[in-house]
Amino acid sequence: DRDHSGMRLPNKDLVDYGYGPGKGRPVYFCSGEPQVRGTYMNATTGVASTAGKFASCFALGAEVLQPFYPEFAQKIGAKADDAYQEGIKKPGACQTASVKSPYIYEEDNWVDDMQLGAAELYRATKNPKYLEQAIAYGRSEPVTPWMGADSARHYQWYPFMNMGHYRLAQTNNKRLSSEFIRNMRTGIQRTYEKAVESPFLHGIPYIWCSNNLTTAMLTQCRLYREITGDTTYEEMEAALRDWLFGCNPWGTSMVVELPLSGDYPAQPHSSLLYAGVGNTTGGLVDGPVYRTIFESLRGVNMDGINGKPGEEYKRFQPNQMVYHDAINDYSTNEPTMDGTACLTYYLSSLQKEGMQQDNSKPDRNIYQDGGIVRTDPSKKQITLVFTAADKADGADPILRTLKKHGIKGGFFFTGGFYERFPQVIQRLKADGHYMGGHSYGHLLYAAWENRDSLLVTRDEFEKDLLRSYETMRNAGITYKEASVYIPPYEYYNKQIAAWASNMGVQVINFTPGTLTNADYTTPDMKNYRSSQEIYDKVMEVEAREGLNGHIMLIHFGTEESRTDKFYDKPMEKLIKTLKKKGYTFVFPF
Known part of the structure; x- marks a missing residue:
């Protein structure tokens, strides 16, 4: 519980656990006796809940690592x-043991842990004693108790779900498989x-941590459907998934920065965010709690960071x-x-399924x-x-x-360019080149000194991009023909890319390193690069x-003052x- 003694990074942990500030942390031995x-x-009441988890993880780890590290896998x-x-x-x-706080992890059940440990050991050794024990443990708790409660x-x-049931449902024994499929189905039906x-x-x-229960039931629905082909609960599976995404x-x-173009937990209860060194991108937050639980907790509040208050969602509670998006609401x-x-398991399984359905090839682009x-x-x-631009x-x-x-190349112009040079546009179209957008007004999206500091609002970005596409449409270029986009100044951040993606547009940019993008520089600039320098850098x-x-x-x-035009003889x-x-030179988008 003293892990919660203020927000700090691990390398700045000065909490005194009884050995002096920052001098070490206690490890509690699993004795099987009550501790304080x-x-x-x-x-x-025992050690089986921890021992069973350990056993299943290490048995599965041994299976996964055997081809790579056989000695370690055996160990x-x-x-x-x-x-x-x-x-x-x-x-x-x-x-868990608690010293100052009344909040502990109050695990009551343990047969499910031993069941999975035995099931994984059976898979690893094929020793029938483990299978017999897994069955006995599994019959002691046919349904995870929270389901339906x-x-x-x-x-x-x-x-929050019983993976041991899933393992036993995979056996070749039809009667046994049916029994544990029934156990999985009973928990789903109660929910x-x-x-x-x-x-x-x-x-x-x-x-507390209701989203853990949501993902557990989501996963159990998925595994049940996978084993049986029964789609009875497919609608609930979709609803559980969609609950997590809005x-x-x-x-x-309920996932930090996913989707980046939508509303997500911007202020999760995290030392990373508090220290200003990043966010828990991809992390699922605890989720909603009963109002009675929230109102009984110590130290929760709606204070935000950097003077920005947390989001109370007051109108929607x-x-x-x-549920609150506030760094000091550790409960939700x-x-x-x-x-x-x-x-992570569930989404990756959907990705694999979707790729199979679509016959998709892996995306080998670098982002x-x-x-x-x-x-x-x-x-x-x-x-x-x-x-x-002009x-x-x-x-x-x-x-x-x-x-x-x-x-065939890709040409990305501002809306102003499309309006100013219609004859050039028609020549490019006649030659079969790709025509795309570069904003309408050549906006600078982010500060040069801090890429993450936006200079435009989402509304300003979207209006500018839509106006850009309007000029392309007037030039006979449809939205579907121009789905990739190079930002103005070739400068953007992940938020801009996400906003574009939400509009069905994929940001692309040059590969850094060759300096061809420096062909705009003029002799009076400190960063001037001659065409020969650019050519030599590419070859290097x-x-x-x-x-x-x-x-x-x-x-x-380029500017007239740059007489050394790279697009002329050096490019050829x-x-x-x-x-x-x-x-070969291609335009693959």
Whole structure:
């Protein structure tokens, strides 16, 4: 409980655990006896809940690691059995110890842990004694007790779903498989009977960490459907998933920065955020709790960070439960590892299923802050892209060179450019080049000194982008034909990429390193690069690491004071040289 003694990073942990500030932390031995070092006594009855978890993790770890680290796999496999035997010797649940706080993890059940430990050891050894023991443990608790219940104590029945049932349902014994499929179905059915009373088809009790229960039931529905092919609960499965991504009373995702273009927990209860060194991106937060629980807790408040208050969602709070996006609401807005792990499995299973349905090939593009900055690095191909806001002096040499070498490029212009140079646009279209957007007014989206500091609101961004697409439509270029986009100044952040993605637009940008994007510089600039310097840099990068998948940006026009135009002879020289080295020039988007 002293982990909660203020917000700090691990390397600045100065809490005194009894050995002096920052001098170390206690580790509590699993003795199987009740433990206390302060005011509060826990209700430990044995070690089996911890030993069973240990055994299942190490047995599965041994299986996964065997092809890579056989000696280590053998070692942890033996430890799995050692731990399991300790669970047999000391049956019962092992709870956490608390010194100053009344909040502990009050686990009551343990047969599910031993069941999974035995099931994994059976898979590893094929020893029938483990299977017999797994069956006996599984029959002791056919249904995880919270399923269908209205309430529970903190982590009283943990884990929140029974993976041992799933393992036994996978056996080749039809009678045994049917029994444990029935156990899985019974838990789902009990939850479903509560869910039909909710407009969100959500039958989860709103105890502390209710999102853990949501992801557990979501996973159990998925595994049940996978084993049986029964789609009876598919609608509830979808509702549970959608609850986590905004189909809930607050209209918010419960996953930090997912989707980045939507409403999500921006102020999770996290030392990372408090210290200003990042966020728990991808972390699922605890989720709503009964109002009675929230109002009984110590130290929760709506204070935010940097003078920005937390989001109370005051207009949307149901009478029964509450959720807040505030760094000091540790009951509803703290990232939770259990639920995050469970949801990671579920989402990756959906991704795999979707790819199979769509016959999709893996995405081999390389991304930075949500934008594609390099195509497939296994292919010896280069993509030429050109941007412009108000200059078109490179039109003749660029089009002439590309036509001469049979290259199709990508051209990304501001809305003002489309309006100002209609003849250039028609020439590019006639030659079959890709035409895309570059904003309408060439806005600078983020501060140069801090990329994460936005200079535009979402509304300003969207209005500008829509106006840009309107000018393209007037030029005969449809939205579907221009779904990739290069931001103005080739400068953006992950928020801009997310907003664009929400509008169906994929940000792309040049591959950093070759300096071709410096072809706009003029001799009076400190960062001036001559065409020869640019050419030499490209060849240096090619010799050192290759240019596979590079997106190479060249400006369509430059200031008059730059008489050394890279788009003229140097560009053609570069194309010839790289073609001789076996590169092809493509526009793969």
